[in-house]
Amino acid sequence: MRRRDVGGQRDGGRVGRAATLLGTVVLLILFGSAGSAFAHAALKGADPVDGTVLKKAPAAITLTFTESVGLLDDSFRVLDPENRRVHIGEPQHAGGRSETARVTLPDDMGTGTFTVGWRVVSADSHPVSGALTFSIGKPSATTAVIPTQAAGDTASATLYDIARYFAYGGLALLLGTMVFSLVTGVEAxxxxxxxxxxxxxASTIALLLLRGPYERGGGPAAAFDPSVLAETATSRPGVTLLVRLVLLAGAAFFPVRAGGRWxxxxxxxxxxxxxxxxxAAEHASAGVQVPVAMVSAVLHLLAMAAWLGGLAALLTALYRAPEELPASAVTRFSRLALTAVTVLVATGVYQSWRGLGSLDALATTSYGRLxxxxxxxxLLLLAAATYSRRWTARLAAPVERRADVRERVLEPVGAAADAEVSGTDTSAGTGTDTSAGTGTGTGSDSGAETGTGTETGSDTATETGPQSGPLPPTAGGDPGAYRRGLRRSVLAEAIVAIVVLVITTLLTGTQPGRAATEAAASAAEAARPMASTTVIPFDVGTPGGHGKIQIELTPGRVGENSVQAVIFGPDGGLATVPELRLTFTLEKQDIGPLDAKLADRGGYWTSDTLNLPLPGTWTMKATVRTTDIDQITVSRTVRIE
Structure with a gap:
């Protein structure tokens, strides 16, 4: 007995040290990552484009995202060059499209560089924020600074993310322990x-209180603002949290030991x-195949809770009351864990495909790397689980052998029994099995029984007569040793399981690879040169009648474009001509020719009225007249995106 206590204390010390180390690592991971604002919707485009220079104030600012977004009362903040806030309209969706955000601007904005801070909530309940600038007339020497609230308060985001971690852990313990108790019947x-x-x-209440500051980028003190709480309660994330509280209240009164179909x-x-x-409030609620994704997410979450929470329950039972944990119970949980792993793998593969979008995203996005x-x-968890299953099988094997011994001991005694066992029992090895119950055979791990009169296990004992005492000792090893081995493997499994749970929670707070790839493509598109320059040589066939036309098209994309053109003479200097006409034709779509309607500005030819409605390769024709009778038309193609 003393040896068992010492071993338990030693194992308990190891558990304490491992738990302390694991807790430190997990806290470092949590605090090191919780401050990062992972957005699930990404900005796909902006009108006006970031950094553009306009001749007059735009009527509105329109943002387009990779998925549906929700709007806040202060989704937009527009600041003038002197850092003063511009009075703007109410945020709304452009044309009723949920993936857009639009706000109207006043006509009398003045000139200079204006800064726009924006903040919306993605369809999977995570806030997205950013900033852009545009100039009216010409850029100003100074620009405004985005307020701290527009960028988001890191304290609120950190506290909110920590509450999310605890919510996942609480769910795993609640459901996993319930499943473990029902499957095994163990109360420890x-x-x-x-x-x-x-x-x-507690974590759900914290999430509900912090939801408002988290969305708006405010400080934690705003958590108790009645207006903020009221708005949170009517939002989709707030409704799901309230529903969760109601369900938890119902679970508190739900009978644990009842039975029956209902x-x-x-x-x-x-x-x-x-x-x-x-x-209803995470990745599954936005993107492609939402109904299938939500079913997959529910199954994935339940399998995770049954496996990881069940592991915690099993580990607790192994340390608190190992003698009360029968091998059959461990075997039943092992089968349940295998089923849960199968569900996790199937749903995980689908969710990975849905979130990644492409294999390249595995290496190029944070979501893929996570x-x-x-x-x-x-994989490490499965390796640890394999060892646990081996220890479970070894623990169950002696139980089966003890059951076999019980059957032999309880055989009827008397003349009939003597007659039945008077011969040699070849099935048990070599030796005689008497009706008096004197067991013969030596137990081994393989289960074979050989010997001549004693049963050898971790201890020695002789059983005679009917089964009136405890079961005979293990015929293939020490159950205590098997339980200690199982404790160690389950502890390793639980440690890795916590790491898996942390990474899973990080994944739910990270922009999916599909959205990140689309956002990167949009950013690359936006970073392309905002003007295309084409140089076309010309020669009218007269002395001094040749040169080059330089045409600059801004931004060189579908929609409104401005044109600037100059003519260089034979000596490379600027030349003036009586007329320059420019037309655009999209031959594949039978559009055009569209006249740019150039106006002469003292040698510079300009136009602000050119509208190119479709992308494609346009033919640009320039007609140059150098005298009253000498002119020529030359052409080049230009790609419009």
């Missing part, structure tokens, strides 16, 4: 059920609804 880990319920309840149906619906509050890290962690 029942305390984790209350821990999970209280953790999930009890199972009610518990199943309660569990599905609880998991659905995550799916996904690779999760895959490695899951």
């Amino acid at each position: 880990a029942r305390g984790l059920l209350l821990t999970g319920w209280w953790t999930l309840l 009890w199972k149906a009610g518990g199943g619906l309660l569990t599905l609804a609880l998991a659905g509050t995550w799916a 996904l690779v890290a999760k895959l490695v962690a899951v």
Whole structure:
């Protein structure tokens, strides 16, 4: 008995040290990553384009995103060159399209560089913010500074993300412990059920309070602002959190030990609804194949909770009351864990495809790199689970052999029994099995029984007569040793499981690879030169009648474009001509010729009225007249995006 206590203390010390180290690492991961504002919707385009120079104030600012976004009361902040706020209209969706954000501007904005800070909420409930500038007339020497609130308060974001981590952990403990208790019938880990319920309840309340400051980028003090709370309660994320609180209240009064068809149906619906509050406000609620994605997300979350939470319950039972944990219970949980892993793999593959969009995103996006890290962690978890299954099989084997011994011991005694066992028992090895119950054979790991009169295991004992005492000792090894081995493997499994849970939570707060790739493509498109310059040589066939036309098209894209053109004479200097006409034709679409309507500005030819309606390769024709009778038409193609 003393040896068992010392071993338990030694194992307990190891658990304490491992838990302390793991807690430190997890906290470092949490605090190191929680401050990063991961956005799930990305800015796809802006009108006016960031950095553009306009001749007059635009009527509105329109932003286009990669997915649907929600608008806030102060989604836009426009500052003039002197850092004064410009009075603007109410934020709205352009043309009713949910992936856009639009705000009207006043006509009398003045000139200079204006700074726009914007903040919206993506369809999967994460705030997205940014800034852009545009100039009217010409850029000013100074520009405004975006207020801190527009960029987001890091304290609110950090606290909100930490609450999300605890919510996932609480769900895993609550559902996992419940499933473990139902499957195994073991009560030793029942305390984790209350821990999970209280953790999930407290984290949900924290998320509800912090939701408003998190969305608006304000400080944590705004969490108790009645107007902010009222607005949060009517938003989709707020509604899902309120539903979660109602479900938790129902779970508090749900009988744990009841049975029957209605009890199972009610518990199943309660569990599905609880998991659905995550799916309705996370990645699954936006993007492609939303109905399928939400079903997949619910199954993924339930499988995660059953496996990881069940591991915590199993580990607790192994340390608190190992003797009360029968091998059959461990075997049943092992089968459940295998089913959960199968569901996790199937749903994980689908969610990875949906979130990534392409294999390149594995290496080029944060989402892809986190996904690779999760895959490695899951493989390590499966390796640890393999060892746990081996220890479970070894623990179960002696139980089967003890059951076989019980059957032999309880054979009837008397003359009939003596007659039955008077011969040699060849199935058990070599030796005689008497009706008096004197067992013969030596136990081994392989289960074969050989010997001549004693049963050897971790201890020695002789059983005689009917089964009136405890079961005979293990015939293939020490159950205590097997339990200690199982404790170590399950502890390793639980440690890796916590890492998997942390990475999973990080993934839910990271922009999916599909959206990140689309945003990167949009950024590259926006970074392209905002003007195309074409030089066309000409020669009218008269002395001094040749030169070059330089035509600059800004921005060189679909829509409104401005044109500037100059003519260089034979000596390379600027030349003046009586007339320069410019037309554009999109032959494949049978559009044009569209006249640019150039106006002479003292040798500089300009136009602000050219509208190119479609992308494609346009033919640009320039007609140059050098005298009253000498002219020529030359052409070049120009690509319009």
